[in-house]
Amino acid sequence: LRVxxxxxxxxxxxxxxxxxxxxxxxLRVGEKLAGEGDD
Known part of the structure; x- marks a missing residue:
């Protein structure tokens, strides 16, 4: 997760x-990063 x-x-x-x-x-914003366990 990147803030x-x-x-x-x-x-x-x-x-x-x-x-x-x-x-x-x-409001807090984050971006989900591709990584281990992602499909």
Missing amino acids: LTKRGIKADAAEVASNPRARSAT
């Missing part, structure tokens, strides 16, 4: 204003 974002991506102020639950959400 594509060093830190999680947080919702901006506009998103939090329209959706208060987005305040606690964090």
Whole structure:
């Protein structure tokens, strides 16, 4: 697994204003690498 974002991506102020639950959400992105055990 290769991490594509060093830190999680947080919702901006506009998103939090329209959706208060987005305040606690964090998006983390990773890429699955080909390796042992993959078909």
